[in-house]
Amino acid sequence: MARAQTVSTDELKSIAKRIRRHIVQMVAAATSGHPGGSLSSVEIATALYFRVMRHDPQNALWPDRDRFIVSKGHATPMVYGTLAEAGYFPVEDLMTFRKLGGKLQGHTIMQQPPGVEMTAGALGMGLSFSLGHALAGRLDGRDYHVFCLLSDGDSQEGQTWEAAMSSAHHKAENLIAIVDRNHIQNDGFSDYQRFPDGNGSRPQRPGGWVLKDGHTANIMNLEPFEDKWKAFGWNTQHIDGHDFDAIINALEAAKAHTGQPSVVICETTKGKGVSYMENNPDFHGKAPSPEQLVQALKELAD
Amino acid sequence: MVQTARSEATRAALGPTLVRLCREGLDIVCVDADLGYSTSAVKFGQEFPDRFFPVGVAEQNMIGVSAGFAACGKIAFCSSFAVFAPGHCFDQLRMAVAQPRTNVKLVASHGGLVTGEDGASAEALEDLALMLSMPPFNVIFPADVVEAEQAIEVAARTDGPFYIRTLRPKTPVIYDDSDYRFELGRWHRLRDGSDVTLIACGELVKAALDAAEALAGEGIQARVLNAASLRPMDRDALLAAARETGAIVTAEDHFVHGGLGGLVAETLAEEHAVPVAYVGMRDPYGTSGTWEELLKYFGLTPAAIAQAARDVIRRKTV
Numbered sequence: 001m002a003r004a005q006t007v008s009t010d011e012l013k014s015i016a017k018r019i020r021r022h023i024v025q026m027v028a029a030a031t032s033g034h035p036g037g038s039l040s041s042v043e044i045a046t047a048l049y050f051r052v053m054r055h056d057p058q059n060a061l062w063p064d065r066d067r068f069i070v071s072k073g074h075a076t077p078m079v080y081g082t083l084a085e086a087g088y089f090p091v092e093d094l095m096t097f098r099k100l101g102g103k104l105q106g107h108t109i110m111q112q113p114p115g116v117e118m119t120a121g122a123l124g125m126g127l128s129f130s131l132g133h134a135l136a137g138r139l140d141g142r143d144y145h146v147f148c149l150l151s152d153g154d155s156q157e158g159q160t161w162e163a164a165m166s167s168a169h170h171k172a173e174n175l176i177a178i179v180d181r182n183h184i185q186n187d188g189f190s191d192y193q194r195f196p197d198g199n200g201s202r203p204q205r206p207g208g209w210v211l212k213d214g215h216t217a218n219i220m221n222l223e224p225f226e227d228k229w230k231a232f233g234w235n236t237q238h239i240d241g242h243d244f245d246a247i248i249n250a251l252e253a254a255k256a257h258t259g260q261p262s263v264v265i266c267e268t269t270k271g272k273g274v275s276y277m278e279n280n281p282d283f284h285g286k287a288p289s290p291e292q293l294v295q296a297l298k299e300l301a302d
Numbered sequence: 303m304v305q306t307a308r309s310e311a312t313r314a315a316l317g318p319t320l321v322r323l324c325r326e327g328l329d330i331v332c333v334d335a336d337l338g339y340s341t342s343a344v345k346f347g348q349e350f351p352d353r354f355f356p357v358g359v360a361e362q363n364m365i366g367v368s369a370g371f372a373a374c375g376k377i378a379f380c381s382s383f384a385v386f387a388p389g390h391c392f393d394q395l396r397m398a399v400a401q402p403r404t405n406v407k408l409v410a411s412h413g414g415l416v417t418g419e420d421g422a423s424a425e426a427l428e429d430l431a432l433m434l435s436m437p438p439f440n441v442i443f444p445a446d447v448v449e450a451e452q453a454i455e456v457a458a459r460t461d462g463p464f465y466i467r468t469l470r471p472k473t474p475v476i477y478d479d480s481d482y483r484f485e486l487g488r489w490h491r492l493r494d495g496s497d498v499t500l501i502a503c504g505e506l507v508k509a510a511l512d513a514a515e516a517l518a519g520e521g522i523q524a525r526v527l528n529a530a531s532l533r534p535m536d537r538d539a540l541l542a543a544a545r546e547t548g549a550i551v552t553a554e555d556h557f558v559h560g561g562l563g564g565l566v567a568e569t570l571a572e573e574h575a576v577p578v579a580y581v582g583m584r585d586p587y588g589t590s591g592t593w594e595e596l597l598k599y600f601g602l603t604p605a606a607i608a609q610a611a612r613d614v615i616r617r618k619t620v
Contacts, residue, residue: 109401118402122397128365135371165358166357
């Protein structure tokens with residue numbers, strides 16, 4: 001049965017804080033993992049599982065469920081932390097993350113644990129997979145919605161745009177892409193929007209460039225991003241991805257939109273909630289030290 | 303020479319077989335990347351327009367969409383040319399199909415040298431190697447259109463990932479008027495013999511039969527096995543052939559490394575080593591020509607298989 005969607009915004013904020021604590025604890029315990037892009041998408045996942053989506057933790061494969069398909073498969077700490085909070089499996093299991101014999105692999109595995117929709121880890125594949133779910137729902141006369149979470153990196157893969165083109169072509173109005181637009185990726189800064197120096201030290205040549213510390217600046221600028229989606233035939237919204245009211249309103253508007261797939265571009269902060277991780281490419285794929293974990297938990301306390 | 307009544311392209315089996323199975327109630331969908339006219343998938347689209355999904359020239363997306371359908375309980379067929387799928391979409395086949403074992407069936411036409419006039423870039427000589435590298439995939443290379451129809455039906459009725467390789471030209475039909483039924487993991491013994499075993503797949507099964515006929519004229523009795531089911535393979539038939547005939551020739555329209563030759567060599571080296579000779583492509587790649595000219599030019603012929611058999615028999619340790 002569908003979850004009662006009566007959770008208040010204050011309650012959502014407190015759930016999000018718990019999920020953030022799970023994220024840093026899991027990654028610290030595993031001494032590896034991807035905290036940055038997990039922390040940036042916490043509000044998106046929390047809003048979906050506790051307000052927007054129709055789903056049943058006791059029946060993960062319920063055919064009429066709304067789907068949350070995570071293309072950025074490295075964001076497992078966010079996925080597992082949210083599923084545990086939503087009641088798909090015990091919170092204690094989170095500490096088996098990335099451990100031999102556990103069910104919580106470093107990148108997502110379909111239905112392991114139940115509730116994980118897609119095997120992912122190679123970027124760019126989620127939107128196609130989501131389109132298959134969306135078209136199957138239409139064929140079967142089911143009224144579910146498919147929410148697909150994409151990253152900056154996903155948006156650089158060609159397959160994402162193949163899927164974007166065909167989703168609009170097939171008028172997959174039950175498909176909603178959500179972009180966790182944190183502007184930071186594995187090697188560094190996607191563009192100049194979160195680059196500490198602005199574009200002040202930009203060299204006099206096109207393309208990306210490697211900084212003294214080894215990070216790359218301006219890896220692949222996606223702008224004009226919203227216009228790209230519009231040009232591909234999508235209904236677009238562009239919001240603050242940490243503002244629950246904005247997220248919920250945007251997702252509900254997207255659900256109500258007909259004749260086109262919808263995308264909600266969420267401006268987010270990589271590492272959101274932990275001061276030393278925010279906008280820091282180092283924590284795309286690195287665990288905090290034990291001392292850093294103590295500080296993170298202090299910052300994320302209720 | 304073994305005579306056959308007719309020739310037909312194995313690719314012609316796809317659309318009509320899917321139509322028949324869907325009419326019987328199988329929950330089939332078909333995703334297409336702008337080659338359905340050539341792979342015959344459009345015949346399914348004509349009959350079941352609501353179940354046919356063109357995605358344009360976008361093979362990666364085709365595999366991903368198919369996997370999504372499969373995750374919702376559909377039997378998801380898709381088709382293209384073998385150079386494009388798996389050629390363009392190995393990662394998608396690996397992560398969206400092989401690892402989660404989604405119920406996706408890729409039927410790729412234009413396998414091999416016999417694609418012909420289109421030349422080297424259009425001639426898939428690596429697709430079987432790519433697909434055999436992923437253990438969850440069943441990999442089938444039918445010998446003729448009759449076997450192709452049966453293999454497609456087995457794929458539709460068997461849960462899990464399948465790769466079926468079909469061919470462009472009209473090749474001889476060897477299973478007309480036959481009670482043969484394709485079975486996963488079974489290599490059909492088309493001819494018995496005790497001196498050497500010729501193991502072939504695809505259109506070279508007919509060439510192997512012709513080679514066996516020629517060898518019989520010299521007093522050499524060759525067993526012929528149709529290795530259409532490359533995975534699961536027929537280990538028992540292979541080991542029996544090694545024990546009972548003591549020499550093996552493989553024949554395939556594909557690079558011998560990573561294809562049937564590699565598969566046979568790996569198994570025999572571990573379980574029962576006997577001399578093996580390989581008929582197939584090595585280096586260089588193919589070129590343009592009619593399919594029959596190309597088979598002759600690159601030595602994928604009954605004569606080449608017979609010569610390989612004579613050579614490998616000489617290497618037997620008696």
